[in-house]
Each structure stands twice: as structure tokens, then as C-alpha cells.
Amino acid sequence: KAGVTQTPRYLIKTRGQQVTLSCSPISGHRSVSWYQQTPGQGLQFLFEYFSETQRNKGNFPGRFSGRQFSNSRSEMNVSTLELGDSALYLCASSPDGQGLANYGYTFGSGTRLTVV
């Protein structure tokens, strides 16, 4: 069974540009969440999607957005990049309902975004 796949693995962008990150969840998992990981702030919840709808949202500016497709794949977009957006972006998937509580999230290996 394939795991959670995130692409690309590494990305370098310039301030002011925008970026799109991709996440393919485990087959059958309908919930996809995104986290930002930095040395200073640790792991911070960005948002969660289920059935193409954003169900939960963390405390990030509107420059951070996402979407989910009918096959549960998800994309995350960051517009007008700032130096502080440099981070590891982790995608996590889970079965819905009691699945997350029972099994926890399954994480991808992340996309390392560097803004220069």
C-alpha cells in the first residue's frame, strides 16, 4: 500500500513568487491535513480538507490556501512568498471519523521550501 506522497521534495523560490505543493494521500483516506514545520514555531496546523471541502483551518494568513480534488489529492498554495515561509510542509492523511483517533495521521516526507 503506497504511503502519502508529496511533491516536490525540495523547492527554492524567490520572495514575491507563488508556489503550489502537492499531496497524494493513502488510497481510501479522505481527510488530508497540512502542517508547517519550522525550527522556531515547530509544527503548526494549516488546514484540513475532506470531500473537497475545507473543514478546519489554522491561524495562517490568507496567502496560504489549499484545495482537494475528487480523488482526495490535495494541493497547497502560498502566494506572495516571504522569507518566513521557508519551512518543511508536511501533508498527513487519515481515514475519516474514528479513523484518525484510532490510527493517527500518516504523514508524507514533506516538501522543503526555501524562499530566497
Next chain:
Amino acid sequence: AQTVTQSQPEMSVQEAETVTLSCTYDTSESNYYLFWYKQPPSRQMILVIRQEAYKQQNATENRFSVNFQKAAKSFSLKISDSQLGDTAMYFCAFMKHLNNDMRFGAGTRLTVKP
């Protein structure tokens, strides 16, 4: 808001010995779940163990066990017979019942020395 605190930024242990990582959390919820995740240099977060708040029995997974003290809001991880492959960042996480917003602590970097 729920907060998770890991007070030990770094720890080390000799191979084959036992080590305990601390975690405390703050919540007014009565029904919730707690997790320990491991993040090796490969970056992928791996679930180590989980605990349901309404279960008094401490969870155990092979060499990993927890000491869950609900009244004290404490959730420590004990690793027995430490192995070199246990070297990683360990994160404690909290999740309310029926809410997929999982909150993580700052992490503890564990080094297992040969």
C-alpha cells in the same frame, strides 16, 4: 486552546538502556487522544503510540510504553532497550475527540549512543 509542552529539548541515552520523554498538556476537554510521533532524519513522521483519554490502562507497543496521568495532564513516553534506530525527534501530540486539528509539542531530540 489546547497546548502541548515538551520540556526536554534534547536527551541522550546509551544503547540498551531505558529513557523517558516528558509531555504535559493543557485542556478542558474530557474526551481526547494523545500520540507520540517519531521524526527521523528522513523527515517522515511515524506514529509510535497512541492513548485514549477515557482508557485508564497505559498503552504499550513493544519497547514503547506510556505513563498517562490524566489528572496531572501528563503523558510520558518510555523507551526500553534503546536502539540506535531510535535516534530521532519525538513529538507529543493532542487531539480533541471529533476534531482533526492535532496539536504538537516542540519536540525532544533523542540521541541513542553506542
